[in-house]
Amino acid sequence: MAILEKIRNRSLFLILIIGLALFAFVISDLIGKGDFSALKSSSTIGEVNGETLSVEDFRLKAESTMQNLGPNASTTQAVNMVWEQEVRNTILAQEFEKIGLSIEKDQIINLVKNNPAIAQSPMFQNEAGIFDDAKFIEYIADLKVSSPDAYAQWTMQEDAIIENAKQQTYFNLIKAGLGTTAKEGEWVYRQEADKVDVSFVQLPYSSIADSTLTISDSEIKAYMSKRKDDFKQESMRNIQYVFVEEKASEGDINTVKENITKLLSSSVEFNQDTNSNDTIPGFSTVTNVEDFVNKHSDIAYDSTFVTKKQLPSLQAEDLFALEVGAVYGPYEDNGYFKISKMTAKRPNGSARASHILVAYQGAQNANPSLVRTKEAAKAKIDSLLIEVKKPEVDFATVARENSEDGAASQGGDLGFFQKGDMVKPFADYVFGNGVGSIGVVETDFGYHIVKITEKEDVVQLATIAQEIEASENTINDLFAQATKFEMAATEDYKNFGDIAKGMEMNVLRADNLLAIDEYIVGLGSQRSIVQWAFAKDTKHGNVKRFSVNNGYVIAQLTKKTEEGLAAVKDARPFVEPILIKEKKAELLKKKMEGKSMQDIASANKVEVKTATGLTMKNPLLGDAGREPRVVGTAFALEKNATSGAIEGSNGVYMIQVTNLNIAPKLDSYKTYMANATTLKVNRAGQTVYLALRKAAEVEDNRAMFY
Numbered sequence: 001m002a003i004l005e006k007i008r009n010r011s012l013f014l015i016l017i018i019g020l021a022l023f024a025f026v027i028s029d030l031i032g033k034g035d036f037s038a039l040k041s042s043s044t045i046g047e048v049n050g051e052t053l054s055v056e057d058f059r060l061k062a063e064s065t066m067q068n069l070g071p072n073a074s075t076t077q078a079v080n081m082v083w084e085q086e087v088r089n090t091i092l093a094q095e096f097e098k099i100g101l102s103i104e105k106d107q108i109i110n111l112v113k114n115n116p117a118i119a120q121s122p123m124f125q126n127e128a129g130i131f132d133d134a135k136f137i138e139y140i141a142d143l144k145v146s147s148p149d150a151y152a153q154w155t156m157q158e159d160a161i162i163e164n165a166k167q168q169t170y171f172n173l174i175k176a177g178l179g180t181t182a183k184e185g186e187w188v189y190r191q192e193a194d195k196v197d198v199s200f201v202q203l204p205y206s207s208i209a210d211s212t213l214t215i216s217d218s219e220i221k222a223y224m225s226k227r228k229d230d231f232k233q234e235s236m237r238n239i240q241y242v243f244v245e246e247k248a249s250e251g252d253i254n255t256v257k258e259n260i261t262k263l264l265s266s267s268v269e270f271n272q273d274t275n276s277n278d279t280i281p282g283f284s285t286v287t288n289v290e291d292f293v294n295k296h297s298d299i300a301y302d303s304t305f306v307t308k309k310q311l312p313s314l315q316a317e318d319l320f321a322l323e324v325g326a327v328y329g330p331y332e333d334n335g336y337f338k339i340s341k342m343t344a345k346r347p348n349g350s351a352r353a354s355h356i357l358v359a360y361q362g363a364q365n366a367n368p369s370l371v372r373t374k375e376a377a378k379a380k381i382d383s384l385l386i387e388v389k390k391p392e393v394d395f396a397t398v399a400r401e402n403s404e405d406g407a408a409s410q411g412g413d414l415g416f417f418q419k420g421d422m423v424k425p426f427a428d429y430v431f432g433n434g435v436g437s438i439g440v441v442e443t444d445f446g447y448h449i450v451k452i453t454e455k456e457d458v459v460q461l462a463t464i465a466q467e468i469e470a471s472e473n474t475i476n477d478l479f480a481q482a483t484k485f486e487m488a489a490t491e492d493y494k495n496f497g498d499i500a501k502g503m504e505m506n507v508l509r510a511d512n513l514l515a516i517d518e519y520i521v522g523l524g525s526q527r528s529i530v531q532w533a534f535a536k537d538t539k540h541g542n543v544k545r546f547s548v549n550n551g552y553v554i555a556q557l558t559k560k561t562e563e564g565l566a567a568v569k570d571a572r573p574f575v576e577p578i579l580i581k582e583k584k585a586e587l588l589k590k591k592m593e594g595k596s597m598q599d600i601a602s603a604n605k606v607e608v609k610t611a612t613g614l615t616m617k618n619p620l621l622g623d624a625g626r627e628p629r630v631v632g633t634a635f636a637l638e639k640n641a642t643s644g645a646i647e648g649s650n651g652v653y654m655i656q657v658t659n660l661n662i663a664p665k666l667d668s669y670k671t672y673m674a675n676a677t678t679l680k681v682n683r684a685g686q687t688v689y690l691a692l693r694k695a696a697e698v699e700d701n702r703a704m705f706y
Contacts, residue, residue: 046083047699048090055705058082064156074525076518079706083516089163091692096166103162103169109133111161122368129369171685178684180676185669188676190616193663196634197612201597202624203588203604204651205581213583217568220575224565231566237513237533238559240496242505243523244482246551249474260330260337260466263296283339284327289462297464298336305418305458307350320459336465349419349458351430354395354412356384356403359446366446367404381440381447388449389438395451404446412451418458426450482552486545489554493541496556511559515703523553527706533557534703588652589645597642597654610658625650635660 045055065078096102103111113119119131124139126132144151180188224231248256265282286292293301308320312333319328322342329339359366360377372380384402388395396411403412419427426448429441435455441448470478481503488499500507510520515534520526529546532538538557546553561570592600601608611622619631627648634657637643642656 045701045705046087047697048087049094049696049698051090051094053086053090058086059705061086074518074527075706076516076525076527079702080516083700083702087693087696087698088689091696092167092170092689093163095692096170099170101166101170103165107165108158108161109136111165112136115161125368129367171688174688175681175684178677178680180673180680182669182673184676185671185673186666188672189666189669190663192615192617194615194635195661195663196614196631196657197610197659197661198614198621198634198655198657199597199608199610200621200624200630200653200655201601201606201608202648202651202653203591203600203606205584205588207604207651208584208587210580213580215572215576215579215583219579220568220572223575223579224568224571228565231571233561233563233566233570234514235534235563236511236559236561237530237557238509238511238561239513239520239529239533239555240507240509240558241520241523241529241553241555242485242500242507243548244478244485244505244552244554246470246475246478248468248470249477252471252474253468255471256337256466256468257330260296260339260464263464264327264329264339283341283464289341289343293462293464296466298467299463299465301462303460305344305346305349305460307416307456307458311461319461322459322461332468333465336467338463338465340461340463342459343462344460346458346460348431348455350416350456351418351452352416352454353414353430354399354451354453355405355407355414355426356381356388356395356399356412356449357405357446358384358402358448359404363446364444365405377447381449385438385440385449388451395438413453416454416456478551482545482554486543486554489556490543493543493556496543509558512561516700516706523548526553529553529555531703585647585652589647592645592652592654597656600654612659621648621653624648624653627653630655 043055044052045058046053061082062075062078065082066073066075069078069081113131118124118136124131124136126135140151140154143154263283266285267280267282268277269280270276271278281287281292283292290301290303308316311319312331315328315331315333319340319342322328322340324342324345327339327341330337332338358372358377358381359370360372360374361370362374363377384398387393388398396413399412400408402408407414419431421427422430423443423445425441425443429439429450430452433439433452435452438449438451441450485499485503485505489496492499497507508522510522513520513530513533515530517530518525518527520529523529526546526548532544532546532555538544540557540560543554543556546555561567591604595603597608600606609622609624611624614621614631614634616628616631616635619626619628621627621630627650630646630648630653633643633646634655637655637657637660639657639660643654646653646655
């Protein structure tokens, strides 16, 4: 007991000693590895021009974005969206600071007024329907006290409003400095007004086979050294993989089909309570269809009436033609075996109509600022009814100009609907009158002019659906197959493809994966595979099995490319065609030296061709294609002058100017100046940001956290 007491008395001391020892171990490990910066990066998701981006702040924004995107969005999608936004905001904020641009708190109300979602909310409007500053300020003050979480959301929205205002001001300042001189306006005019006619001879690059030319590694390296920025690359990985799909075997499919077929007929079951056999009705004869479906189907009973086009396309004709009480199937549809029973038919049960709504003060969903009386609304709807009944009047046009609901933009078209989809007065009119009828209906929303445009029959089918899925035995067999391949490929990693071929598996590739990528060709979203490919411990040739939603993936890392200048072998596919084209140009130029156009044509068995009405704006040189350099050269020559060899996009050319039509000067080029300025202004925001982004030093640590 004395020993235990001593341990208790010294427990705090021991904990401190152990804690300090562990801390010292971590610090020494970091220093020993030269990785002291890891302490910093553990809380930093990135840097932009030396300014750090907090991972905690980033996570909150990513989670909020995930919620806004909805359940179908992936974490990586949200992360990438937030990352691009954070980088953009940080770069621009740094620019704002340089020029002293700020938005003061007292300007926020004015900014809020420009936000329709807030300014048009009835809770912030006065009796006249106008935004009330005092109501808004009072609401925010109450929010701060009553709902701190909601207030925090508002402060985030407030920051976004301020940020957007800064960006708009910044880009407006840039746009204000953009203009076009009269000389530039004249140049724009001449690009489309000046015209030239030429005769030309072309020696196409295709006349020399690529195989006759050789490009060395040193030539590619020399080309790259002059254009280093063009060949900077991110860290990338290539993988190859096989996919073992967890799908039903032929035996599984037959079993599901047999089981659902048995449900069609009555069956006999022994009843232990009565010590006798009971006859269980089948789907064809059962009276309580809903209970029978819910007992035997993987998809719950659905009483909805449907049109023929809503039925499975391959079976639609047969299903729609069934008599009430008749059964069809089994049939395969969308991964299920199904049997269906016709339970009801409803002629003209689906209708399509268009309407024009005229609301009045106090009507449901009417604009709070609307002052029109019910009597005035009735007078207007009666007037419009007379108008739309005229043969020459287009109902859709009148609806677009007068209707006061969301369907106005579609010419009042509401699409197809059934009786229960609409309020009773509206539905009663549509389903109580024939196609082509036009009349007035009053509902809680106001007065409607309704035009019935189409009707369709609908049917009600009870359907039992049983999913076609792999049985437990099949799943076990597939797992064994995947494991067998993984073990064989790991042991003999150099023969991954041959092993797959021997096991009748297809090998697929996914090249140039980036560290933050998520999607893999043929597999969809598979973030874990990308993370494995980029892990420090994953070596070239390594193999790993992954469980995915519908099977197994056995992947192999086939290539690691680190950040920096691309290797010659990686750049070759891009550079080699350029250098081959340059060599061809030199060879073709030599064929033209000291020769006339006709001599060149005769020696190379080509024709001297003509092209007329060429402009700098549209430099299309007949069937030779787009050749801006050739056409530009033509405008630099005098009439009847002949050029030397011109290296074009599709070949080497020699041209002679046969006619040069210089358009007359204009008294004013203001129209051209205005168009050019508009073009500059429209491009300014994107162009400026892209330039800032390219010049920025950005450190991206997303892959460490996601």
